[in-house]
Amino acid sequence: MPQLNPNPWFSTMIMTWLIFSLLIQPKLLSFMPTNPPLNKPHTPTKTTPWSWPWT
Template sequence: MPQLNPSPWLFIMLISWMTYSMIIQPKIMSFISTNPPSNKMQTITNTTPWDWPWT
């Protein structure tokens, strides 16, 4: 059964992850976020609990 032989697929998987980790990921992480975090005060909303009729 050739699908149980990990020799070619292990190499392909390792090369794929190395490519992603070393080349693609730093390029993606260098982009500027379009929605940077702000220092706004969080508004706390007061919610009332729901009274379930079956409890």
């Protein structure tokens, strides 16, 4: 079974991970988000009960 032979694919996998972790990942992590989340305090909404006309 050729799928169990790691010889041709192991080096490809290692090179791919090295390229991703050394070149692509720092570029992606250096981007600033365009809309950062705000630290607003959570204010609960005030609800009023519905007055049903038939009760």
